[in-house]
Amino acid sequence: MPREYRYQKLEKWLLKGLQEQRWPPGERLPSIRDLCEQQQISKATVLHAYQRLEALGLIESRPKAGYFVLKPGKETPKPRTTATMLPPRPVSLSDVFADIMSRSAAFDILPDLQAGEPSPGITALNRCLSRALRSQRGDRSQYYDQPAGDPGLREQLALHYHRRGYYHCKAEHFCITSGCQHAMFLALMACCQRGDIVAVESPGFYGVLQMLEQLELRVIEIPSSPVHGMDMDALENALKQWPIRACVVSPAYATPSGALMPDSARKKLLSLAEEHDLAIVEDDIYADTGFVQQPDPLKALDQDNRVILCSSFSKSLSRDLRLGWIDGARWHARILRLKLVTQLASSRYLQQGVCEFIRDGGYRSYLKRQRLELRNNRDQLIHLIQQHWPKQLSKTTRISQPNGGLALWLELDNHQDTLSCYQQALQQGIVITPGALFSVSGQHSHCLRLSFAHHWDDKRTQALTQLGQVLNA
Numbered sequence: 001m002p003r004e005y006r007y008q009k010l011e012k013w014l015l016k017g018l019q020e021q022r023w024p025p026g027e028r029l030p031s032i033r034d035l036c037e038q039q040q041i042s043k044a045t046v047l048h049a050y051q052r053l054e055a056l057g058l059i060e061s062r063p064k065a066g067y068f069v070l071k072p073g074k075e076t077p078k079p080r081t082t083a084t085m086l087p088p089r090p091v092s093l094s095d096v097f098a099d100i101m102s103r104s105a106a107f108d109i110l111p112d113l114q115a116g117e118p119s120p121g122i123t124a125l126n127r128c129l130s131r132a133l134r135s136q137r138g139d140r141s142q143y144y145d146q147p148a149g150d151p152g153l154r155e156q157l158a159l160h161y162h163r164r165g166y167y168h169c170k171a172e173h174f175c176i177t178s179g180c181q182h183a184m185f186l187a188l189m190a191c192c193q194r195g196d197i198v199a200v201e202s203p204g205f206y207g208v209l210q211m212l213e214q215l216e217l218r219v220i221e222i223p224s225s226p227v228h229g230m231d232m233d234a235l236e237n238a239l240k241q242w243p244i245r246a247c248v249v250s251p252a253y254a255t256p257s258g259a260l261m262p263d264s265a266r267k268k269l270l271s272l273a274e275e276h277d278l279a280i281v282e283d284d285i286y287a288d289t290g291f292v293q294q295p296d297p298l299k300a301l302d303q304d305n306r307v308i309l310c311s312s313f314s315k316s317l318s319r320d321l322r323l324g325w326i327d328g329a330r331w332h333a334r335i336l337r338l339k340l341v342t343q344l345a346s347s348r349y350l351q352q353g354v355c356e357f358i359r360d361g362g363y364r365s366y367l368k369r370q371r372l373e374l375r376n377n378r379d380q381l382i383h384l385i386q387q388h389w390p391k392q393l394s395k396t397t398r399i400s401q402p403n404g405g406l407a408l409w410l411e412l413d414n415h416q417d418t419l420s421c422y423q424q425a426l427q428q429g430i431v432i433t434p435g436a437l438f439s440v441s442g443q444h445s446h447c448l449r450l451s452f453a454h455h456w457d458d459k460r461t462q463a464l465t466q467l468g469q470v471l472n473a
């Protein structure tokens with residue numbers, strides 16, 4: 001019998017209570033403190049159980065108010081798993097894709113924000129960067145940094161991951177890169193050879209598809225649910241049929257779906273990886289945005305040193321820093337060489353400035369604020385869709401409810417083609433990310449990713465209303 005953890009026991013007890021309507025729809029659930037005292041368990045255990053029920057769409061947390069039972073009528077329909085599994089194939093992306101990708105990469109799904117004052121967190125970061133630049137002495141700028149990157153920054157990253165349950169993490173495991181895209185590119189170069197098959201989530205991040213095309217790797221798309229991520233049974237099935245070399249996954253708040261991979265799926269993925277000698281490339285870029293929880297990385301469970309952990313500050317702090325990192329597992333030495341070949345070195349002053357920002361506690365407090373804002377933006381976007389889109393459209397659209405990340409995944413009626421809506425929206429100055437972008441096999445063409453990275457001012461709300469009309473036409 002598998003061991004039942006405390007959070008699972010609590011989850012079962014809460015589920016039973018919900019079924020018996022001990023807390024009717026709309027009612028507040030017991031506070032975290034009360035549950036800790038009543039059941040003699042830790043705050044983390046209670047939070048874990050509540051977050052799982054939230055992911056199931058049964059309850060919702062409200063800032064500073066607690067957890068509440070969702071009213072059935074209020075709940076937005078969740079997207080379903082729609083992808084089907086096709087045999088591995090080479091990746092060949094059209095020019096239209098390249099065009100949309102280049103516009104959407106900036107995540108400006110709707111019109112850009114007016115330039116305003118930077119947030120206090122960014123001002124503090126800028127101060128650290130200026131200080132680091134000023135403190136560069138003599139001729140150091142005439143020398144390249146070591147390929148692995150600044151030891152201080154790597155030390156801070158190791159501490160950061162210790163807090164997220166990756167206890168055996170060390171500074172020397174990391175190599176600093178020019179963003180997460182660069183990190184994943186190095187990972188795929190290190191563990192694959194031309195023609196190899198790579199499993200990816202479907203829908204999944206289009207940047208990965210671009211890399212597979214560039215490296216002449218073949219792709220197999222594994223259906224992924226917007227709630228639990230990659231379907232492990234489908235992956236197992238694929239592994240029985242084809243010699244898959246690597247698997248790219250985003251266990252924490254994957255884009256576009258916002259899915260959070262449960263523990264059971266993580267364990268299964270690692271045991272499949274061992275059985276079939278798979279390399280796992282973990283894209284951890286959204287984990288720090290988690291509204292209530294920053295889940296442990298998959299890497300924390302990796303006993304076999306086959307999970308390559310990739311991430312960056314692009315989604316949690318600044319896209320413009322172009323600073324990322326890679327923990328290359330058993331491919332570390334190879335990755336260091338590849339970093340040297342592709343980038344020589346990273347900017348020393350940028351690394352040192354960011355290192356100081358983290359060491360000073362600036363990053364942690366920035367994240368705290370950012371998470372609250374993102375969560376508000378998410379709630380507002382769902383509310384605005386319901387309020388401003390034509391009734392029939394908002395009623396039939398299935399909307400994800402991610403607890404992290406920067407975007408919602410919308411599943412429209414099957415006959416919709418969001419790629420053609422893309423052109424119409426563009427004529428009105430609105431950039432959207434059509435679903436077709438998240439697959440190479442023409443799937444998800446009735447879906448759409450909408451960003452909530454920015455707050456909803458009048459201009460953006462107006463654009464969202466116009467978008468509703470375009471989709472409804």
Ligand SMILES: Cc1ncc(COP(=O)(O)O)c(C=O)c1O
Pocket residue numbers: 105178179180181182205207250254255283285311312313314319323324
């Ligand atoms: C899931 C995911 N991974 C990686 C990247 C690339 O990140 P970076 O800007 O750090 O290269 C992005 C950027 O959009 C992304 O959404």
